[in-house]
Amino acid sequence: MQVLVYGAGQLAQMMYLAGAPLGIEVWAVDVSDKTVVHPVSKKLSDMSLTQAIDAANVLTVEFEHVPEELLEEADRTGKLYPSVDAILVGADRVREKKLLTSLNIPNCPHKIVTHVDQLDECVELLGESLIIKASRDGYDGYGQWRLKSKSGLDDIKQQLAGLDLRAVPLVVEQCIAFDRELSIIGARNQDGDIRIYPLAQNCHHEGQLHVTIAPAPRMSDALQEKANKIFHDLANGLHYTGVLAVELFQVGNDLLVNEIAPRVHNSGHWTLHGADTDQFDNHLRAVLGLALGSTRPLGVSAMVNIIGCSSFSRDLLSLPGCHMHWYGKSVREKRKMGHINVLAESTLALGSTLEKLTQFLPMAHFPVLQSEAEKL
Amino acid sequence: MQVLVYGAGQLAQMMYLAGAPLGIEVWAVDVSDKTVVHPVSKKLSDMSLTQAIDAANVLTVEFEHVPEELLEEADRTGKLYPSVDAILVGADRVREKKLLTSLNIPNCPHKIVTHVDQLDECVELLGESLIIKASRDGYDGYGQWRLKSKSGLDDIKQQLAGLDLRAVPLVVEQCIAFDRELSIIGARNQDGDIRIYPLAQNCHHEGQLHVTIAPAPRMSDALQEKANKIFHDLANGLHYTGVLAVELFQVGNDLLVNEIAPRVHNSGHWTLHGADTDQFDNHLRAVLGLALGSTRPLGVSAMVNIIGCSSFSRDLLSLPGCHMHWYGKSVREKRKMGHINVLAESTLALGSTLEKLTQFLPMAHFPVLQSEAEKL
Numbered sequence: 010m011q012v013l014v015y016g017a018g019q020l021a022q023m024m025y026l027a028g029a030p031l032g033i034e035v036w037a038v039d040v041s042d043k044t045v046v047h048p049v050s051k052k053l054s055d056m057s058l059t060q061a062i063d064a065a066n067v068l069t070v071e072f073e074h075v076p077e078e079l080l081e082e083a084d085r086t087g088k089l090y091p092s093v094d095a096i097l098v099g100a101d102r103v104r105e106k107k108l109l110t111s112l113n114i115p116n117c118p119h120k121i122v123t124h125v126d127q128l129d130e131c132v133e134l135l136g137e138s139l140i141i142k143a144s145r146d147g148y149d150g151y152g153q154w155r156l157k158s159k160s161g162l163d164d165i166k167q168q169l170a171g172l173d174l175r176a177v178p179l180v181v182e183q184c185i186a187f188d189r190e191l192s193i194i195g196a197r198n199q200d201g202d203i204r205i206y207p208l209a210q211n212c213h214h215e216g217q218l219h220v221t222i223a224p225a226p227r228m229s230d231a232l233q234e235k236a237n238k239i240f241h242d243l244a245n246g247l248h249y250t251g252v253l254a255v256e257l258f259q260v261g262n263d264l265l266v267n268e269i270a271p272r273v274h275n276s277g278h279w280t281l282h283g284a285d286t287d288q289f290d291n292h293l294r295a296v297l298g299l300a301l302g303s304t305r306p307l308g309v310s311a312m313v314n315i316i317g318c319s320s321f322s323r324d325l326l327s328l329p330g331c332h333m334h335w336y337g338k339s340v341r342e343k344r345k346m347g348h349i350n351v352l353a354e355s356t357l358a359l360g361s362t363l364e365k366l367t368q369f370l371p372m373a374h375f376p377v378l379q380s381e382a383e384k385l
Numbered sequence: 386m387q388v389l390v391y392g393a394g395q396l397a398q399m400m401y402l403a404g405a406p407l408g409i410e411v412w413a414v415d416v417s418d419k420t421v422v423h424p425v426s427k428k429l430s431d432m433s434l435t436q437a438i439d440a441a442n443v444l445t446v447e448f449e450h451v452p453e454e455l456l457e458e459a460d461r462t463g464k465l466y467p468s469v470d471a472i473l474v475g476a477d478r479v480r481e482k483k484l485l486t487s488l489n490i491p492n493c494p495h496k497i498v499t500h501v502d503q504l505d506e507c508v509e510l511l512g513e514s515l516i517i518k519a520s521r522d523g524y525d526g527y528g529q530w531r532l533k534s535k536s537g538l539d540d541i542k543q544q545l546a547g548l549d550l551r552a553v554p555l556v557v558e559q560c561i562a563f564d565r566e567l568s569i570i571g572a573r574n575q576d577g578d579i580r581i582y583p584l585a586q587n588c589h590h591e592g593q594l595h596v597t598i599a600p601a602p603r604m605s606d607a608l609q610e611k612a613n614k615i616f617h618d619l620a621n622g623l624h625y626t627g628v629l630a631v632e633l634f635q636v637g638n639d640l641l642v643n644e645i646a647p648r649v650h651n652s653g654h655w656t657l658h659g660a661d662t663d664q665f666d667n668h669l670r671a672v673l674g675l676a677l678g679s680t681r682p683l684g685v686s687a688m689v690n691i692i693g694c695s696s697f698s699r700d701l702l703s704l705p706g707c708h709m710h711w712y713g714k715s716v717r718e719k720r721k722m723g724h725i726n727v728l729a730e731s732t733l734a735l736g737s738t739l740e741k742l743t744q745f746l747p748m749a750h751f752p753v754l755q756s757e758a759e760k761l
Contacts, residue, residue, distance in 0.1 A: 026402055029425050030657075032711035032723075049405050281406075285658075285706055285728065300703030307683050327676030330661055335408035347408075352661065 010297055013061050014048065015040055015079060016071035019336040019345070020273050020289075021048040023281070024071070027289035033297065036061055040075055049337075062086060067296045069251060073099035073271055074146065090199075090250040090296040091271050098247065099271040102144040102180040109266055112246045114239055116266040117258070122179040125166045131181045132159055138184035141165065145177055155184075185265065187258035191225055192276040193236040194254045196291040197244040199298040204291065206284060206304045208236050211256070211276050212377045217343065220381045221276045221312040223283060226356055235264050243269065252277070252292040275314070275345070282332050282350045283310030309359045311381075313349040313366070317342045318374040325349065325369035328362050360385030386673055389437050390424065391416055391455060392447035395712040395721070396649050396665075397424040399657070400447070403665035409673065412437055416451055427713075438462060443672045445627060449475035449647055450522065466575075466626040466672040467647050474623065475647040478520040478556040485642055488622045490615055492642040493634070498555040501542045507557045508535055514560035517541065521553055531560075561641065563634035567601055568652040569612040570630045572667040573620040575674040580667065582660060582680045584612050587632070587652050588753045593719065596757045597652045597688040599659060602732055611640050619645065628653070628668035651690070651721070658708050658726045659686030685735045687757075689725040689742070693718045694750040701725065701745035704738050736761030 010033045014021040017037035025035040025048035037048040038058060045054040045061040054061065062068065062082070068089045070080075073096050080096060083089040098104045109116045120131045121144075131139060139156040146152075154165050169179070190213060195205035207224035236257065243266075244253055254274030256267040277288040286294075286302025294301050308330075315321075319340045325331055330352035338346060351366065353359035363382035372379065386409045390397040393413035401411040401424035413424040414434060421430040421437040432440065438458070444465045446456075449472050456472060459465040474480045485492045496507045497520075507515060515532040522528075530541050545555070566589060571581035583600035612633065619642075620629055630650030632643040653664040662670075662678025670677050684706075691697075695716045701707055706728035714722060727742065729735035739758035748755065 022405070026405055029398070029402055030708070030710040032713055034426075050410075282661075286708070290708075294702065300700050302702060302708070303705040305705065324676050326670065326678060329679040329681065332406070332662070332666075332678070334406040337408055 010034070010067075011036065011065045012293060012296065013038060013045070013065035013068050014071050015068070015075045015083065017046050017048060017051060018071060019334075019347075020071035022336065023278075023289045023334070024069075024273070024293060025049055027287060028293050031290070031293065031299075033293055035293075036065070037071075038079070040079060043079070051337075062088075069292070069296050070096055070272055073097070091253070092248070092250070095247045095249050095253075095271045099269055100145060102142055103178055105269050106180055108243075108246070108269075112242050114242055114266055115263065117185050118183040120181045122181050123174045125169050125174070128162060128166060128181065132156075132162065135181065135183040140182045140184055141169075142180045142182065143177055144180055185258055185260060187260050187265070189225075189259050190267070191236070191257045191259055191264070192221075192254055192274065193240050193257060194252060194274055194277040194280075194288060195240050195244065195304070196252045196288070196295045196301050197249045198295040198301050199250050201245070202301055203241060203244060204286075204301040204304045205237050205240050206277065206280060206288070207306055208233055208257075209276050209279065212381050214376050217314070217316060217345075218275050219314050219316070219375070219377045221279055221310075222359070222381070222385070223276075223279045223310050223312070224306055226309075226385065229262075232259070232262065232264065239264060239266060247271075251295045252288050275348075276312070278334070278348050279310035279312040279350055280304075281334065282330070282352045283307055308352050308354050309356050310353075311351045311359055311363055313351070313363075313375065313378060314345055315347040315349065316345055316374060318371055319346055321371055322369045325366055328365055328369075329353070330362060331366065356385050386410070386443075387412070387441045388669060388672065389414060389421070389441035389444050390447050391444070391451045391459065393422050393424060393427060394447060395710075395723075396447035398712065399654075399665045399710070400445075400649070400669060401425055403663060404669050407666070407669065407675075409669055411669075412441070413447075414455070416455060419455070425713075438464075445668070445672050446472055446648060449473075467629070468624070468626070471623045471625050471629075471647045475645055476521060478518055479554055481645055482556055484619075484622070484645075488618050490618055490642055491639065493561050494559040496557045498557050499550045501545050501550070504538060504542060504557065508532075508538065511557065511559040516558045516560055517545075518556045518558065519553055520556055561634055561636060563636050563641070565601075565635050566643070567612070567633045567635055567640070568597075568630055568650065569616050569633060570628065570650055570653040570656075570664060571616045571620065571680070572628045572664070572671045572677050573625045574671040574677050575626050577621070578677055579617060579620060580662075580677045580680045581613050581616050582653065582656060582664070583682055584609055584633075585652050585655065588757055590752050593690070593692060593721075594651050595690050595692070595751070595753045597655055597686075598735070598757070598761070599652075599655045599686050599688070600682055602685075602761065605638075608635070608638065608640065615640060615642060623647075627671045628664050651724075652688070654710070654724050655686035655688040655726055656680075657710065658706070658728045659683055684728050684730050685732050686729075687727045687735055687739055689727070689739075689751065689754060690721055691723040691725065692750060693720055693722070694747055695722055697747055698745045701742055704741055704745075705729070706738060707742065732761050 017039045021037040028035045141154040190211045209223035210225035212220040254270040280287040285305040335347040397413040404411045517530040585599035586601035588596040630646040656663040661681040711723040
């Protein structure tokens with residue numbers, strides 16, 4: 010069996026490594042130049058993109074920002090999983106919000122804005138503390154803005170003045186004081202079977218995921234069930250095939266959907282050592298129509314992203330349950346270089362190993378590790 | 386880091402898959418034609434053998450029967466782990482027996498024979514029930530013979546008459562009525578650190594390993610300690626670097642060494658899902674001078690070899706803890722095509738899953754699975 014992945018980063022690499030034992034051959038598309046490369050070595054394949062599409066049993070994606078003409082070409086083959094619709098939900102915040110509303114899934118109060126003057130109405134309806142997001146990423150001048158009080162409104166309006174908000178609308182969200190960030194990840198296969206991993210707790214810093222703990226500590230069955238229902242509603246609502254990740258805010262006993270990622274997800278990397286079947290394995294099984302594997306956790310796991318650095322002692326591998334995944338990229342500020350998985354028998358043991366782990370790492374690059382370890 | 390493996394079968398493939406996350410690039414030598422190939426796709430590399438040897442940080446083997454001129458070339462680089470001496474212990478039963486004797490490690494009573502007439506003395510010393518083995522495999526006419534009573538001696542002498550027993554001596558062993566077959570596998574790194582996996586129980590059929598259960602059921606601490614001591618004595622005695630496997634017979638409360646394999650081993654494949662760090666990962670860590678990983682079992686595991694068949698339902702993947710490793714070879718009688726790992730929370734649960742597994746497999750090719758499942 011052959012699978013072609015749009016995107017040639019670490020997620021495609023981890024799909025390749027999960028596929029090989031199952032006899033599944035995974036190839037990756039470098040979408041910047043439409044070449045087909047080996048997902049691990051990144052060496053050019055002998056196949057053109059057209060040949061690779063023909064040879065593949067299934068096409069899939071490792072990220073949602075695949076150029077639309079490539080997605081359309083993939084879609085025409087009838088072999089693309091998840092569907093274009095599902096992928097675009099992850100790439101376009103307006104689609105995402107409309108889906109959540111139509112499925113009646115709780116999310117942050119928000120308005121969609123196509124003209125700067127509508128911002129006044131937003132302040133009236135949602136309050137003065139707002140996050141303003143471009144509906145799509147990667148457009149010059151677009152991004153995210155933060156309104157802290159009404160007095161900043163004119164300044165933001167000026168910044169937005171030159172943008173074509175009819176083409177790329179804004180999603181204006183109420184700032185929510187959440188207790189913590191969680192994610193729910195699961196797989197749905199072509200038969201509609203669903204397997205869901207336990208909720209994971211995520212710690213971000215400056216917009217980047219740094220540490221995931223899974224299963225999320227101090228979690229009630231009721232909250233896990235709420236998350237499972239959200240996953241079921243979304244995956245079934247989208248007729249989804251593959252692994253789907255949903256980022257959530259916990260506010261008291263409620264969960265609000267923050268973001269939908271139609272793919273394997275950084276906050277699911279703990280499953281590589283910490284769950285019966287890892288997310289890459291289950292993604293391949295799902296898109297190829299194979300039986301899904303158990304998502305049972307094998308203990309308590311942490312996933313620690315290695316961001317913007319490569320100089321640290323490999324002796325961290327001596328710690329019990331400690332495993333490294335290196336993505337083989339050149340170092341750049343803020344770049345995800347790899348991650349460390351730690352599997353422990355108890356929350357206490359995990360905290361102790363994470364404390365020890367800090368001794369092997371340059372802590373400037375791991376700003377939340379110490380405090381997350383202490384909380385366990 | 387780059388590692389070159391002599392041998393391009395499934396063991397090299399599994400080393401490649403264990404190495405990639407650690408940023409270790411593994412290449413394989415097809416020893417039949419001295420080409421360098423990708424361990425998974427088996428595609429020819431751009432490198433000649435000489436270039437690959439130069440590029441590698443470390444050379445290692447996936448089997449002990451590497452042609453001696455290749456081993457000598459590898460040895461001259463100073464980068465071969467384990468050493469030639471250790472590899473040849475696995476390839477030559479006379480060396481193996483001499484090592485066991487010199488280290489005072491219990492094994493089956495035996496004699497080394499260089500002339501057929503010495504067989505009479507063997508019968509006197511060891512009894513009438515004997516196994517006669519060529520010291521080295523793969524020589525025309527050589528193999529294994531079984532003496533059941535003195536009356537068969539003349540017949541065997543005739544069969545052996547044409548062989549040059551000075552060049553390739555025989556090892557004549559007393560037939561032992563053992564309780565069960567076990568194996569002890571561990572890793573020793575360049576610093577002399579040792580990590581040992583729990584004893585595994587092996588079930589053979591017609592000379593081939595069919596099922597491994599690990600940790601071995603109904604095992605006393607005393608027996609595990611005896612096995613650990615044997616491992617320590619052998620690994621330290623050989624100044625061994627890498628993963629080493631030792632096949633054992635359990636006779637009451639004693640362990641006898643049956644065979645030494647200077648490499649990752651089929652009876653250690655359960656570690657891919659069932660142990661904190663798998664044997665391929667630990668082998669690479671050992672030969673590259675990295676810290677060894679924990680060998681803690683994550684539950685109770687079974688490894689079921691898929692031998693001589695490829696037609697069965699992939700729905701076995703729906704069973705909890707069930708994972709398949711496919712080696713990508715064409716089907717041949719008695720050929721190991723892949724294996725199935727099952728990880729369970731208890732011996733009882735493992736037995737139950739193995740019972741279910743029988744429903745997905747053509748039982749003619751899995752002659753011991755049902756009975757092994759029932760014993761759990």
